[in-house]
Structure formats: structure tokens, C-alpha cells
Amino acid sequence: MEFQSYKKVGSVEECVSALKQIEGGVVLLAGGTDVLVKAREGHRYADKTVVDIYGIPELCGISETETELVIGAGTTHAQIAGSPLVRWQAGVLADACRTVGSPQIRNHATIGGNIANASPAADSLAALAVLEAEIEVNHLGEIRRMPLEDAIEKPYRTTLGDRDLITRVIVKKIPHGSRCNFYKLGRRNALSISRMTIATLLNTDEAGKVTTFHMTMGATFPKPMLFDDIDQMLIGKIPSEADIDAVAEALSNKIPQIAGIRPSTVYKQPVCRKMVKRILTQMLGGNEHE
């Protein structure tokens, strides 16, 4: 990998002071599974300083508050997929992280890196969207929290600067009794880039009326998005087949509305309709997740 200089840091404090001192452009390197691939394209990082944040203890691990799960940005996809806490409190994210790349990638690539890379096909993003994820960012010692949607501007572009260190990813715990689902459409099981993902979170009361509903797609829109109009469609209802069809239609209509008519649209829209129908029918059929 070609770069100007290399600095390994062992703590957030050390990272912040390095970011203050370094002159010129910086690349924050966590697992590095995206950066090392991109580095093969010409001299992309030739004038940059690589700040290696891999393994900083404060950035690794998962904890909980009453209402939220707090995931260190340096936590790997394998650790998230294997965490009983995530499985129990935010199962859709565990499922999404389990489909990322291959075991070798999941063992090294981090959730913070997945966000910073901002690939529209990143598997974690749709799951993070339905969990209303926020990120905590440390900018030269100043800490701020922002919704994930605001952190990603468009494919491969975040609103963060090169001195902004993502320290935590915070997701809402799913309401007790909720069901969630993560669907990935790829060309093969391992190592496939998602053509489409669908993340769903749904809760019903004792009468079967929907109390919580979030459903969105990944690898389809330029950034992770939730749609209030879609999410309101089932609230308060005991969904009929017609209600489910209406959600399928409305969500598939978002594809040309937001991404524009692309060569893949004629393919994605029917897949979206069919899968939304299948997922919701299954979820409402009482197949509780885990």
C-alpha cells in the first residue's frame, strides 16, 4: 500500500493528538479491508498519512443502556454477529453482519469502517437504519452524536472530515416481543456484493395490531433511509393481505423515486414487491424471530 507515512495509535486520546499534529490528509484505517483494496487503484493515498486505529480497546466491544445498545466502532462484524446481546436486542443487525463478505472479512472488518466507507451495498446499513442508529464522532477531542442518515451523504461519501473519528454506533433496542428480519439478495452466499437487502422491524400488540414498523432496503438507495410514510402504513392495523400488498407497492415505488430509473430498476422492483410480501406475511404469521 502506498502512502506518505504511518502512525499506529493505541488509544482514542493518542489518536486525537496524532490527528492534531499531522499535517496534510489523513486516512483512518480500522480493519483496512476496504482501504487496502482501494489503495490498489493508482496513487490514491500517496500523499496521505495512515493512522492505524485497529484494535484500540476503547473502540471495541458492545454494551447496553436501558434503551440502547452501544457498539464500539472498532467491533468486527463477526463479534457483532456472535454477540448474544445484539442477537437478543437488535437481531436484525446480527443477521446483517453475518452476511458481510466472508468469515475472513467479518473477522477483521469493523462496523465503524463499514459506515465510513459508505458503500451503498454495505450490508449493515439497512439494518442500522431500521434500528434508528446514531453514531458518535470524536472531532479532535470534541464529541458529537448524529443520526446515521446524516453521516452518509451519497455512495462512498460521508459528511465526515478526515479528522472525524467514529467512536461508537448506537442503536435502539428493539421493543420487547418485536420480530425482525434481514433479507439479502446476492449472486452467491459468501463474498457476494448485495444487489438488494431488506431490513424489517415489526411489533404487534396482543390483539395483533401493529405498534412498531420499520422497513427499508439496502443496496438500492444512495444512503441508508427510513420512510415515515411506509412505516405509518401498518401502524394500528391488523394487516390484511391488501395492506401488505400496499406496503410492497409503496416500497418498490421508492426505487425509481429515489434512485431514478436505472438498468436494474425493472429487476429490483418486482423482487422488492415479492420479497416484501413474503417477509411481512411470514412475520405476521407469528414466526417470532429467535
Add this chain to the structure above:
Amino acid sequence: MSKIPLNFRLNGKDVSIEVDPGRRMLDVLREDLGLTGTKEGCAVGECGACTVVLNGEAVASCLVLAGQMDGAEIYTIEGMSETQIGRILQDCFVEGDAVQCGFCTPGFIMSAYALLKKNPHPTREQIREAVAGNVCRCTGYVPIVSAIEKAGEKLPD
């Protein structure tokens, strides 16, 4: 660029070297340390030929920067004959015709080693999942999965 010192354990032995920080772990292993058992296939983390075990986890050494080896415990194919799991895997791969051209074999063995270390008696499904990041163009995978399954049967509880 000035070199950086690296101290790590490789195949059970302490190693201290100085390397160019721009190198990948794969280059350090193959070129600086002469351990050419780890293969370079695609160089973008999709084929698994360069798989090694870093702190107990299978990783693609083409996507690990040299500096990330510092302080780590690393196993490569060269260290496998020193381990019980490695020896059993080797026997089972040979007996089960799980090797044809052999280029992918070190990567498969390392993914299998990481699996068996954590889960000595995996199911076929768990094996398939553990080697899902390794590509083989010769065998059709069945003999490889069977060899790993056999190794799991031979391992003590």
C-alpha cells in the same frame, strides 16, 4: 518511508523484525520471512488463498496491514505440523483427496484450523460456512468439506 518495528508470535515462536509499514501481512510473511506457503490469489480478499490465523481468527493476509501484526499471535500453514489439529487436517486432506492443484490448500487448512480450534466437532453446515471465503477451482469442495469433517471426528473431545 522509515521502517517500523514489529514484535509478534508466529507459529509459536517470537519474531522481531523491522518492515516498511506499507507492506501487507502477506508480503511480510512471504517476502520478509520467506514463508511462501501462504499464497496470493486475488489480492482483494475474495479467494481465501492467503488466509492465516490472526489472534485465533481466520483473516485474509492480503487485507491486513503490516502494523496490525504487532503484538499478535499468528499461525500460518508452516506452523500447522507443530499442532495436533494441523497434523490431523493434513492427514485427512491427503487421505480424502482434498488436494488437487494445491494452490488453495493452505488457505483451506487455515480456515479449518480456526474453526476446529473453537469447535472441534463441527457439523457439515458449520464447516461449509467456515470455508465459505475460500475458493477452490479443482475439487468441487465436497472432498474438502469431508476431510475437515473427518478431522473433527478424529479430534479428542
